[in-house]
Amino acid sequence: FYPAVDPGQLIEKIETYTHGNTVEPYRVLVLDDSRAQAKFMETVLKKAGMTAHIITDPMQIINALEEFSPEIIILDMYMPGCTGMEIARVIRQQDRFHSVPIIYLSAEEDVSKQLHAMSLGGDDFLTKPIDPKHLVATIHNRGRRARSLLALMIRDSLTGLYNHTHTLDLLDQEIVRARQKQQPLSFAMIDIDYFKRVNDNYGHPIGDRILRSLSIFLKQRLRKTDHVGRYGGEEFVIILPDTRETDARNVLNEIRERFAELQQRAGDQEFRVTFSCGIAGWHDESAQQLRERADRALYDAKARGRNCVVL
Numbered sequence: 001f002y003p004a005v006d007p008g009q010l011i012e013k014i015e016t017y018t019h020g021n022t023v024e025p026y027r028v029l030v031l032d033d034s035r036a037q038a039k040f041m042e043t044v045l046k047k048a049g050m051t052a053h054i055i056t057d058p059m060q061i062i063n064a065l066e067e068f069s070p071e072i073i074i075l076d077m078y079m080p081g082c083t084g085m086e087i088a089r090v091i092r093q094q095d096r097f098h099s100v101p102i103i104y105l106s107a108e109e110d111v112s113k114q115l116h117a118m119s120l121g122g123d124d125f126l127t128k129p130i131d132p133k134h135l136v137a138t139i140h141n142r143g144r145r146a147r148s149l150l151a152l153m154i155r156d157s158l159t160g161l162y163n164h165t166h167t168l169d170l171l172d173q174e175i176v177r178a179r180q181k182q183q184p185l186s187f188a189m190i191d192i193d194y195f196k197r198v199n200d201n202y203g204h205p206i207g208d209r210i211l212r213s214l215s216i217f218l219k220q221r222l223r224k225t226d227h228v229g230r231y232g233g234e235e236f237v238i239i240l241p242d243t244r245e246t247d248a249r250n251v252l253n254e255i256r257e258r259f260a261e262l263q264q265r266a267g268d269q270e271f272r273v274t275f276s277c278g279i280a281g282w283h284d285e286s287a288q289q290l291r292e293r294a295d296r297a298l299y300d301a302k303a304r305g306r307n308c309v310v311l
C-alpha cells in the first residue's frame with residue numbers, strides 16, 4: 001500500500017508545468033499490478049497532457065507494445081509471477097523498442113537492487129510514492145531526448161530526407177494502409193544521370209550541392225503526404241499514397257522536365273543535370289516486389305537514353 005496522493009490536488013501544478021507545451025502528447029505505457037497505483041498514474045499522466053495506456057497484467061506487455069507503440073515505458077518492479085527487470089528484457093529484445101526509455105517505478109529502496117535493475121535495461125529508477133511533478137518531469141526529459149534521437153536516426157544527414165531504412169519502413173506502412181483503405185499507391189525510384197561526371201568535372205562539393213537542391217526540389221513539388229527518401233548515393237525514392245501509377249508518372253515527368261531546365265553553376269561554368277525515373281504502381285504485392293518493378297523501370301529508363309520516366 002502506498003500513501004495515496006490525491007491527483008486532483010496536483011492537477012493545477014502539473015498543468016502549470018506543461019503550460020504552453022504544444023508538442024504531440026507522449027505515448028506512455030504503464031505496467032503496474034496494483035490497480036489503484038495504475039489508476040493513479042493514468043490520472044496524473046492524462047492531466048499532464050500525455051496519452052497513457054495502462055496494463056496491470058505483465059502477460060499483456062507484448063500486445064500493448066504492438067497496439068500502443070509507446071514512446072516511454074514505466075514498469076513496476078514486483079508483480080505476481082515476474083519482475084519489472086524481466087519485462088524490460090522482453091521489451092529490449094524487440095528491435096523496435098530497443099532504445100525506448102524504460103523507467104522503473106517501485107517501492108524498492110535498496111540502491112544496489114535499483115542499480116542492478118537499471119543495468120538490465122532501465123533508464124531511470126523512481127521510488128514510490130512518487131511526486132507527480134517529478135514523474136512528469138522525468139517523462140518529459142526522457143521523451144524529448146528519445147524523440148530527437150529518433151528524428152536524427154530516420155534522416156539522411158546530407159539532404160535531410162528520410163534515409164534508406166526509414167524509407168523502407170514507410171513503404172511497409174503505406175502498403176498496409178493502401179490495403180486497408182483500398183487505395184492506390186505508387187512508388188518511384190530516381191537516379192541522377194552521369195553523376196560521376198558531375199563530380200569529376202566540378203568536384204564533390206558541387207555534387208553534394210546538387211543532391212541537396214534536388215532534394216528540396218522534390219519536396220517542394222510533391223504533396224505533404226508523399227514521402228521522399230534518399231535511397232543511396234544519388235538515388236532517391238518517392239512513395240505516393242493514394243496515387244495511381246499514371247498520375248505518378250505524370251507528376252514525376254513534370255518534375256523531371258523542370259529539374260532538367262535548371263541552370264546549375266560551378267564557379268563561372270554553367271551546366272544542366274538530369275535524372276531518370278522508374279515508376280511502379282502497387283498491385284497487392286509485397287514491398288520487395290514493388291521495389292523490384294520500380295527498379296526495373298528505372299533500368300529501362302537508363303537504357304532508353306536517360307532523362308526520362310518509365311512506368
Ligand code: GH3
Pocket residue numbers: 158191192193194195196197199203204205206207208211232233234302306
Ligand atoms: P548513370 O547515369 O548510369 O546513373 O551514371 P552515374 O555516373 O550517375 O552512375 P554511377 O552509379 O556510376 O555513379 C554514381 C556516382 O554518384 C558515383 C559517386 O561518385 C556519386 N555519389 C554517390 N554518393 C555521392 C554523394 O554523397 N555526394 C557526391 N558528390 N557524389 C556522390
Ligand code: MG
Pocket residue numbers: 032033034076077078079
Ligand atoms: Mg507491484
Ligand code: MG
Pocket residue numbers: 191192234235
Ligand atoms: Mg546510381
Ligand code: MG
Pocket residue numbers: 191192193194195196234
Ligand atoms: Mg546515376
